Amino acid sequence: MTREELLQELEQLKDEGKYPNIDRETAQYMYDLIVDAQLTSIFEFGAANGYSTIWLAMAAQAIGGQVITTEWGKERFAVLLENLQASGLDSYVTAHNRDALEVIAEVDKIDFSFIDAMARQYIDYFKALEPHLSDHAIVVADNVVSHREKLQDFLEYVKMSPQYTSEELALGKGILVIRKK
Ligand SMILES: C[S@@+](CC[C@H](N)C(=O)[O-])C[C@H]1O[C@@H](n2cnc3c(N)ncnc32)[C@H](O)[C@@H]1O
Numbered sequence: 243m244t245r246e247e248l249l250q251e252l253e254q255l256k257d258e259g260k261y262p263n264i265d266r267e268t269a270q271y272m273y274d275l276i277v278d279a280q281l282t283s284i285f286e287f288g289a290a291n292g293y294s295t296i297w298l299a300m301a302a303q304a305i306g307g308q309v310i311t312t313e314w315g316k317e318r319f320a321v322l323l324e325n326l327q328a329s330g331l332d333s334y335v336t337a338h339n340r341d342a343l344e345v346i347a348e349v350d351k352i353d354f355s356f357i358d359a360m361a362r363q364y365i366d367y368f369k370a371l372e373p374h375l376s377d378h379a380i381v382v383a384d385n386v387v388s389h390r391e392k393l394q395d396f397l398e399y400v401k402m403s404p405q406y407t408s409e410e411l412a413l414g415k416g417i418l419v420i421r422k423k
Contacts, residue, residue: 245286272356285371380420
């Protein structure tokens with residue numbers, strides 16, 4: 243199976259409601275962001291079966307970067323590893339079957355992060371991420387339209403923090419793109 247066929251198969255599973263993945267438009271947007279700004283050190287909160295992870299890994303491959311991802315569900319983690327192997331990009335990804343909050347505490351500098359795990363915890367993820375963000379870091383948070391109520395504290399925190407600029411884009415379930423000033 244080619245990588246494109248794998249992506250299409252995963253998109254079909256998403257359309258059937260089996261996995262809550264981002265759509266291709268959002269994935270392509272993040273790919274372009276990472277490649278254009280050469281954001282080589284990438285951290286993902288919530289991989290599920292790895293659709294977004296494969297896109298992050300494609301970007302990492304294009305610029306000589308590396309992805310650290312996290313998925314605490316046992317079954318989903320097993321599927322994630324299978325899909326990463328099928329994509330041929332597993333050497334660009336270190337995947338952890340643990341709480342993302344534990345893993346982020348152990349990493350060094352992060353240039354790009356994708357937050358797509360539990361809505362009520364975005365504020366915790368972001369605060370845990372902050373000490374690791376490099377000067378030119380970009381963070382993308384998913385579901386800011388679909389889960390706006392649950393993300394209120396996070397959205398407020400980002401807006402009130404003078405060291406960031408942020409913009410909301412109407413891609414997929416709504417993403418917030420946060421840039422360090
Ligand atoms: C929306 S899905 C991720 C979809 C994936 N980013 C994609 O677009 O292909 C969210 C995933 O985060 C996982 N998750 C939630 N909280 C987590 C945590 N604290 N640490 C690790 N994984 C977590 C869930 O098990 C779920 O599979």
